Amino acid sequence: MTPAVLLPYRPVLGHPVLRRLLPGLATSALGDGLALVAVTWLALQLAPDGQRGTWTAFAVAAYTLPGAAGTVLLGRWLGGRSGAQLAGWDAGVRAAALGAIPVAHxxxxxxxxxxxxxxxxxxxLHPWGSAGRFTLVAELLPQRHHLAANALLGVFGQAATIVGPPLAGLLIAGVGPVWVIAIDAVSFAVLAVSYRLVVPAARRDGAVRREQEDRHEREDRDEGEDEDRHRDEDAHRNEPASGFRIIARDRSLLGLLSLSFAFFFLFGPFYVAMPVYVTDDLHASAGTLAAYYTAFGVGSLLGGLLTGHLRGWPPRTTLAGIVALFGTALLPLGLGAPVVLSLPAFALAGLVWAPYQPTATALFQRRAGAADLPRVLAANGALLVLSVPLGTMLGGPATALLGARPTLLACAVAILALGLLTAGFTARHRPGRRPKETGPGQDRVRLTARSGSK
Structure with missing residues (x-):
């Protein structure tokens, strides 16, 4: 990376706690990249004859969806934990459960x-682990560095999706998929140990950050928007509200979650329609499909590296623009453009896609209070885990009814329309039109009172 690209990430890379944690995060990201291939390949080997498709679908769903249940069932016990604890426990559970697979073999x-x-x-515990990572970012860094830190965590995953699958293919050919999953388990064990080592330092740095926020007004106060968080009497009860209820009470958070859910849901049918389009419409090989996914991955890696430079952009406008540009970049596929045009367009879609999640997470970090942030992020993650599979389920009947290319076109147009509608709504309800009813001092008193009620 050039010095100019690295500039927004220097405060993150230079932080003493995060610097010790980043190698473990990179290792586990590579393990997940290997698992993209190994999880399905082992399912194919273990499935009874005639049931390979069914058990492969079960395996893919089991590797993601139970986290939504974990968010609901375990919220009472996990909601008040620190970011490092949540992320470390998730890594430990993953290491133990995945490590049991080669043992059983x-x-x-x-x-x-x-x-x-x-x-x-x-x-x-996966949504809680993700919430823990980004809560740790909010605990350790000033708000102006949140976007760069979120993007850097995303870059690890984006790089792993490029490097992991081909490496997994070589390892599966050599030692078999069960041992690739064993490597994934070891990578999460490394991450769990990394979190365990940084917990004391994270607590000290987090305490310093909270003390500084008590002395100074929170930076970049949500683009000057109305300070009313629409909190009801549940915020003053001894039992903390769930992340879902906190989001439901705040129109800003609810709108952000709704946009993300719709965006990911509308992209879901692509996972069904895209392979069918390549084989039936283009009469091309699996290599062509792999080229599309590789182009998307390379674009997303570049987009992730550039995300840190978007710090000064208004985040809500940025999110609306991302959605609209993403839909536009998918149009060549839906319109049946030649591969020489649709392939770079798909790479552009990856580049545009990458900043979305770091920017949305930065808004959650900015909007939710420190005590609520783990529950809010876990609830957000639990619902988003469901969004793409639900959209993928819709893709099956849509592709059968409309055909692959019309399904791709319908998704692209719907995503573009979602972005334009969001942009229009954001411009119409631009923050700062109404005078603030609370000053900085009053806001700090209210935040302190709310934290004390927890």
Missing amino acids: LAGVLDAGLYVALLAVSSL
Whole structure:
């Protein structure tokens, strides 16, 4: 990376706690990149004859979806934990559950049912782990560095989706998928140890950050928008509200979650329509499909590196623009453009896609209070985990009814329309039109009172 590209990330890379944690995050991201191929390949090997498709679908779902249940069932016990604790526990559970797969294989008891069950256990705390990572960012860094830190965490995953699958293919050919999953388990064990080592330092730095926020007004106060957070009497009860209820009470957070859910849901059918389009409409090979995904991955990696430079952009306008540009970049596929045009357009879609999640997370970090942030981020993650699979489920009947290319076109147009509608709504309800009813001192008193009620 050039010095100019690195500039927004220097405060993140130079932070003493995060600097010790980044190698573990990079290692686990690579493990997840390997798992993209290994999870499905092992499911294919373990499935009974005639049921390979069914058990592969179960395995993919089990590796992601149980986290939504974990958010609801475990919120009472996990909601008040620190970011490092939540992320460390998730990494530990993943390491143990995934590590049990090669152990069961060696014992001769691994079958498709046990495999899917262990995958489900491994994902149970995943939304809490993701919430913990970004809560830790908010605990350790000033608000102006949140976007760069969020983007840097995303870059690890984007790089892993490029490097991980081909490396997994080589390892599967050499040692088999069960041992690739064992490598994934080891990567999460490394991450769990990394979090365990940084917990004391994270607590000290987090305490310093909270003390500084008590002395100074919070920076960049949500673009000057109305300070009314629409909190009801639940915020003053001893039992903390769930992340879902906190989001439901705040129109800003609810609108942000609604936009993200709709965006990811509308992209879901692409996972069904795209392979069908390549094989039936283009009469091309799997190599062509891989080229599209590789182009998207390279674009998203570049977009992730550039995300840190968007710090001065208004985040809500940025999100609306991302959605609209993403839909526009998908139009060549839906219109049946030649591969020489649609392939770079898909790479552009990846570049535009990458800043979305870091920017949305930065808005959550800015809007939610420190005590509420883990619950809010976990609730957001739980719902977004469901959005793409639900859209993918819609893609099956849509592709059968309309055909692959019309389904791609419908999704692109719908995403473009969503972005334009959001941009119009954002411009119409631009923050700062109404005078603020509270000053900085009053706002600090209210935040302190709310934190004390927890």
